[in-house]
Structures are given as structure tokens and as C-alpha cells.
Amino acid sequence: MTLPGGPTAGGERSTAVDANSGVLATGDGTRIEQRTLVLPPDALKPALTEDTLAGLHNLPHLDSAVFEGRNDALKALADLPSTGTGIVAQSVKGMGGVGKSTLVLRHARQHVASGRGPVWWIPAESPEEVTAGLAELAVALNPVHVAMPLDEAAGWAVSWLQGRSDWLVVLDNVEDPTPLQPLLGRLSTGQVLISTRRDLRNRGIGTVLTLDTLHPQASLTVLRDLTGRHTDADTRHLQDLANELGHLPLGLQQAGAYLAQTRTSPYDYLVRLREDPATTLATTPPGDPHQRTIARLWSVTLTTLQNTDPNAVPLLQTLAYLAPTPLPRNVLDTALPARQDVDQALGLLAAYSMITLTDTTVTIHRLLQAVLRATAPPASPLEKPRRLTFWWRSKPRPLPHTSGVAVAVLLRAAQREDPHEVESWPYWQELLPHILAIADSHLTPSPGDELAQLLGTTGSFLRSRGQARQALPLEQRALMITEAALGPDHPSTAIRLGNLAGTLSDLGRRAEALPLEERALVITEAALGPDHPST
The missing domain is CATH 3.40.50.300 (P-loop containing nucleotide triphosphate hydrolases)
Structure with a gap:
């Protein structure tokens, strides 16, 4: 017709x-x-x-x-x-x-x-x-x-x-x-x-x-008016809930209607949302099964995207494990087989308002990230992907988790700039929130300890900026990952031990640093010999 x-x-x-x-x-x-x-x-x-x-x-x-x-x-x-x-x-x-x-x-x-x-x-x-x-x-x-x-x-x-x-x-x-x-x-x-x-x-x-999302104060007003909760204690929890919902009007309306009808506390709903966002965002108030929900709305869009360009949804899932702040666009250059594929997929995602795209940055809404992470397929216990694989096109090899792709593209981006050079610090500062986000959300060990490399290099950046306290948990986790992936006597483990010892020394904890340095020396000497420059 x-x-x-x-x-x-x-x-x-x-x-x-x-x-x-x-x-x-x-x-x-x-x-x-x-x-x-x-x-x-x-x-x-x-x-x-x-x-x-x-x-x-x-x-x-x-x-x-x-x-x-x-x-x-x-x-x-x-x-x-x-x-x-x-x-x-x-x-x-x-x-x-x-x-x-x-x-x-x-x-x-x-x-x-x-x-x-x-x-x-x-x-x-x-x-x-x-x-x-x-x-x-x-x-x-x-x-x-x-x-x-x-x-x-x-x-x-x-x-x-x-x-x-x-x-x-x-x-x-x-x-x-x-x-x-x-x-x-x-x-x-x-x-x-x-x-x-x-x-x-x-x-x-x-x-x-x-249209963009609401201003935080407007979001709070929406939740207070929908729920009728105006006490100071409720206001604090409603503010946290509005932030978690990313100030998205339909999410606020869905949550407010549910709270009003079930008399659930804002805090309980917030806990449930953080623990199981996919189910929570698909739940309507009792007696109103036809109410629009965030999960249902986005599901339709994701299906359309998948049918239009098979690269679009995998790229969006990769973004789900990064921060909901502007990401340098060139970080994604290696996420698909060709740069042209990346540009085309980003253009389609922007056309459907699933991301905010500029000439230099990409931004995704935090609530969409939560849904994508919650509905992502589980990682295969058999996965052994290469350094960077285009997993959505690789068959029949087991598929790596989407968070692993996010780690790989971030590592490649991080390796472009020396973290010790002052001129590279603005670039590293843009990468930092995304590295911290992937450190929190990455689900499985990365191939070849890629996550450990990423965290270790980020620790070096923070130490060079005089932020040893912020570097410490990253280097501790990098050591743990490397030992688990490569063994306690691998030369890479020695490098992680040395970096962690340096950070502890910067913090004045030299008694803790010394045995790490001694262990690193033993590993290096055994692996490379007593006369190797690294020894």
C-alpha cells in the first residue's frame, strides 16, 4: 500500500x-x-x-x-x-x-x-x-x-x-x-x-x-511527584535512583509508577535495579501489563539494528563495558575488520539515537549499558581468543565475551601513547574512566593477560602523575591476573611484582615492597639468567 x-x-x-x-x-x-x-x-x-x-x-x-x-x-x-x-x-x-x-x-x-x-x-x-x-x-x-x-x-x-x-x-x-x-x-x-x-x-x-535526558533536579521532581515521597531520607534515595536511571524520562516514569503502586521503598528498588537491571526494567506495575517499559522499547530497536547492520549491536555491546562518558572515537578503530565498518556502524547507532556521536567522541547512556551488560551472553569457559579477534564473525571457534573485546580495543589505544610523557597525559585522562569501568565490569580473564597489561600501564600513568594511591589497586589486580594466567614464575609476573613494589615504595611502604622486589629478582634470574640486562 x-x-x-x-x-x-x-x-x-x-x-x-x-x-x-x-x-x-x-x-x-x-x-x-x-x-x-x-x-x-x-x-x-x-x-x-x-x-x-x-x-x-x-x-x-x-x-x-x-x-x-x-x-x-x-x-x-x-x-x-x-x-x-x-x-x-x-x-x-x-x-x-x-x-x-x-x-x-x-x-x-x-x-x-x-x-x-x-x-x-x-x-x-x-x-x-x-x-x-x-x-x-x-x-x-x-x-x-x-x-x-x-x-x-x-x-x-x-x-x-x-x-x-x-x-x-x-x-x-x-x-x-x-x-x-x-x-x-x-x-x-x-x-x-x-x-x-x-x-x-x-x-x-x-x-x-x-531531546536529551532530563536535568537532575527535574528528574528528582518527577520521582517525588510520582511517588509522593518528599522526606529528606526518601529524597536522597530518589536522587541516587534518578542517577542510576540516567535521568531518562521513561525509566523515571516506570520506576515511579512501580514505587507508587507497590509501595516499595526507593532504596529497595535501587538495589534491585543494580543487581538485575534487565528484569527490573522489564517489570511493569501490577495490573498494568501494557505499560511501555525501557527493556521492551530497546529490544525492538536492537532487533532493527541487527537486521540492518550485523556490526552495530556487537559494537554497542562493546561500548556497554566502558564508561558513560565521552570515549575518544579512535579507540574503536580496531573493533571491526575495517575502519569503514566502524564508521558505518557508529553512524547507524547514532541515527537510531542509541549513542551520541561527534567527530571525535562516542557516548552511550548508562541505563542502556546496564541492560546490555545484563543481557549479554555468558562467556565460554573454553574461550582462547587471539590478541584481537572479530568474534562476531568467527566460526565455529567459541565466542569471547564482549567485555574482552572492550579490553582489547582499550589496550591497543593505550599503547599508542607513553603514559610517562607529559604530552600524552590529556589523552590518558580521556581513557582513564573507561579503563576503570572495564576493570569493574570485565567478567573473565583476558587472553594473554590483556586486562593485566591495561591495568598495569594505567598504574604507570597514575604513578607518573603522583597518584600512587589510585595506582595501587590496579597494580595489585594486574599481578593477580598475570599470576593466574601465566604462572608465578613467568617473567611478566616479575614485571608486575616490580611495578607493585615501586608503587608501595612511593607510598612509604618499603617493608612491603622489599620482598616483592626480591621475588621479582629470583624469577627474572631463573628465567633469563644472571647476566641478562633485566636481571
């Missing part, structure tokens, strides 16, 4: 609606499909008059009475011209759960309340949904159109919109803007709002308003 104004496919395809049942039948001479056209309550009433037209709408219910932190965005939509000719479409873009549809719905309800003209809300994930939505508008305007073929009814609705300039049409959750272009080319006398996860810039779809 094509949108009004677009090309007709097939030439022999027909579409009709049964006036009694409201069942849509479409045929191409060889097969019949059926879809149900949901008619508005006033479908059997006479055509609307001018007096009643301004109040016409089919807007869904607001998903929450609490609306906070979006006044500037709401004003930007209110300032859009809503009458006259030549009006361009405005799209509201953002990651799933950031509140695009909620913002547009608030604006649409203000439009209705002002009496400026009719408002029609159309789910727009596919061209068929848009055509059906326009046909429903035609029926709402005049029930006679219920007997028309769906395409013709939709075409009539478009012609009616062309003759007026006081309407608002919302195209919600647009997936592919290309089929909409012929339609938008005809609708130039009113206001069209599009909500989408996709980046529609340079797609000929008008201007773009990008």
Missing part, C-alpha cells in the same frame, strides 16, 4: 472497507489480506460542522500526569507557525524512552485546548499505518468515507488538509522517512510534527528538535 501522493505498486491492487464490519480487504488478484480499520466513536454521525471541527482529535491519553523539565522544548513547538502556507515539518528526535511522544502529545493537547483547529495522531512506523490513519481521519470528518477504498479515503483526507491551514497532524514513531516525502510535499498548509528515533537531518523532512 502506498501513501497518498506516492507511486502505486502493482497496478492491479485494490483496497476496500466493509461498511458494516469495518474490515479492510486488499487484493492483487492472487491473494487477499485483511486488516481491521478501527473507526472512531462518531463514525455513524453526520459530517462535522465548522463549529465542532476545531475540537476534533483522536489523541491518546497522557501516559503520566507528571511533566517536568521540558518547558523550553514545549515552547519551541508552541512557537512554530500553525497557520498559513509553506509550513515545514518539525521532527522531534531522541533515543527510545527520552520522551519524544510525550512532548508531542502535550503540545497537541495544548493545540486542541486553544481551539485552533483539528488534531490527528497517526502511528507512523510503516506506510500502511499512515494510510490507515489518514483514512480514519476521512471517516471522522465524514462517515460516508467508511465505504471507500482505504487509499481513496486517505487521499480525500490529504485533499481536505490542503484546503485548510489550522490543523495539526502528528506522525508518531517514524521509522523510515522516505515514503513520507511525497505526502509531506503535499501537506504544506498546516503543522506536521514527527517523533522519531532516527536522525532526519538532510533527509528533506524539515527541522529537527533533539
Whole structure:
């Protein structure tokens, strides 16, 4: 089925609606499909008059009475011209759960309340949904159109919109803007709002308003208003919960509704969220199984990404084990077989608002990271990957854990700059939060003690900066990993012992450092001989 104004496919395809049942039948001479056209309550009433037209709408219910932190965005939509000719479409873009549809719905309800003209809300994930939505508008305007073929009814609705300039049409959750272009080319006398996860810039779809997460104070207000908890003790836990949810509106709403309905304490919910984010973010309040959840919303997006580019989801899973702060983009250069593959996958992830991408950095939302980590497949106990392997393309060898890929790309990035050189410190400072994040979340020993190398080199950077206290736990863990991976008498173990001893000496703990140095000497002499330079 094509949108009004677009090309007709097939030439022999027909579409009709049964006036009694409201069942849509479409045929191409060889097969019949059926879809149900949901008619508005006033479908059997006479055509609307001018007096009643301004109040016409089919807007869904607001998903929450609490609306906070979006006044500037709401004003930007209110300032859009809503009458006259030549009006361009405005799209509201953002990651799933950031509140695009909620913002547009608030604006649409203000439009209705002002009496400026009719408002029609159309789910727009596919061209068929848009055509059906326009046909429903035609029926709402005049029930006679219920007997028309769906395409013709939709075409009539478009012609009616062309003759007026006081309407608002919302195209919600647009997936592919290309089929909409012929339609938008005809609708130039009113206001069209599009909500989408996709980046529609340079797609000929008008201007773009990008929504980000809420300000921390707005997040706290949302949780307090939803739960009715305003004590100082509750406020502290609600602040921690808002931070853990990354100030994502849908996550806040989901948590607040659950807390209000179950009377669960914010602290208990926070503990549960940290221990099992995937299950917690998929849980709806009792009695409301159809409420949108973060996990369900992102699952749909991840499936779309996997079907579009098989590299996109593995790259996103790699980012899940790093920090939710800007990562130097060149760190990911070795994450896929070719740099072009990386750029293409990053572009797709950014287009679906799953990451924030600039010329030099990549950033992922912390809540998305938590879900990806919680749902990642377990590591194979048999994994023995090479230094850096493109595990999602390697068969039938056992797959390494995604955190191992994150370690490998970080190690390669770290080896580009000498941690002892002052000129390299800004670069290392950008890497540091991601190295600390992978140290916390890495699940299995890295091949060839790569994690130990990464932690040890990072310890050297911190010591060179005079931060021996911060370096100490990293070097202690590096030693533990190396001993487990390579054995207590391996030369690499001696290196780790020496580095740890140096750090302890910097901290004034020389009595603890001496036996480590002595052990390192014994290992080195036995492995390399008494006359080797390392000895």
C-alpha cells in the first residue's frame, strides 16, 4: 500500500472497507489480506460542522500526569507557525524512552485546548499505518468515507488538509522517512510534527528538535511527584535512583509508577535495579501489563539494528563495558575488520539515537549499558581468543565475551601513547574512566593477560602523575591476573611484582615492597639468567 501522493505498486491492487464490519480487504488478484480499520466513536454521525471541527482529535491519553523539565522544548513547538502556507515539518528526535511522544502529545493537547483547529495522531512506523490513519481521519470528518477504498479515503483526507491551514497532524514513531516525502510535499498548509528515533537531518523532512535526558533536579521532581515521597531520607534515595536511571524520562516514569503502586521503598528498588537491571526494567506495575517499559522499547530497536547492520549491536555491546562518558572515537578503530565498518556502524547507532556521536567522541547512556551488560551472553569457559579477534564473525571457534573485546580495543589505544610523557597525559585522562569501568565490569580473564597489561600501564600513568594511591589497586589486580594466567614464575609476573613494589615504595611502604622486589629478582634470574640486562 502506498501513501497518498506516492507511486502505486502493482497496478492491479485494490483496497476496500466493509461498511458494516469495518474490515479492510486488499487484493492483487492472487491473494487477499485483511486488516481491521478501527473507526472512531462518531463514525455513524453526520459530517462535522465548522463549529465542532476545531475540537476534533483522536489523541491518546497522557501516559503520566507528571511533566517536568521540558518547558523550553514545549515552547519551541508552541512557537512554530500553525497557520498559513509553506509550513515545514518539525521532527522531534531522541533515543527510545527520552520522551519524544510525550512532548508531542502535550503540545497537541495544548493545540486542541486553544481551539485552533483539528488534531490527528497517526502511528507512523510503516506506510500502511499512515494510510490507515489518514483514512480514519476521512471517516471522522465524514462517515460516508467508511465505504471507500482505504487509499481513496486517505487521499480525500490529504485533499481536505490542503484546503485548510489550522490543523495539526502528528506522525508518531517514524521509522523510515522516505515514503513520507511525497505526502509531506503535499501537506504544506498546516503543522506536521514527527517523533522519531532516527536522525532526519538532510533527509528533506524539515527541522529537527533533539531531546536529551532530563536535568537532575527535574528528574528528582518527577520521582517525588510520582511517588509522593518528599522526606529528606526518601529524597536522597530518589536522587541516587534518578542517577542510576540516567535521568531518562521513561525509566523515571516506570520506576515511579512501580514505587507508587507497590509501595516499595526507593532504596529497595535501587538495589534491585543494580543487581538485575534487565528484569527490573522489564517489570511493569501490577495490573498494568501494557505499560511501555525501557527493556521492551530497546529490544525492538536492537532487533532493527541487527537486521540492518550485523556490526552495530556487537559494537554497542562493546561500548556497554566502558564508561558513560565521552570515549575518544579512535579507540574503536580496531573493533571491526575495517575502519569503514566502524564508521558505518557508529553512524547507524547514532541515527537510531542509541549513542551520541561527534567527530571525535562516542557516548552511550548508562541505563542502556546496564541492560546490555545484563543481557549479554555468558562467556565460554573454553574461550582462547587471539590478541584481537572479530568474534562476531568467527566460526565455529567459541565466542569471547564482549567485555574482552572492550579490553582489547582499550589496550591497543593505550599503547599508542607513553603514559610517562607529559604530552600524552590529556589523552590518558580521556581513557582513564573507561579503563576503570572495564576493570569493574570485565567478567573473565583476558587472553594473554590483556586486562593485566591495561591495568598495569594505567598504574604507570597514575604513578607518573603522583597518584600512587589510585595506582595501587590496579597494580595489585594486574599481578593477580598475570599470576593466574601465566604462572608465578613467568617473567611478566616479575614485571608486575616490580611495578607493585615501586608503587608501595612511593607510598612509604618499603617493608612491603622489599620482598616483592626480591621475588621479582629470583624469577627474572631463573628465567633469563644472571647476566641478562633485566636481571
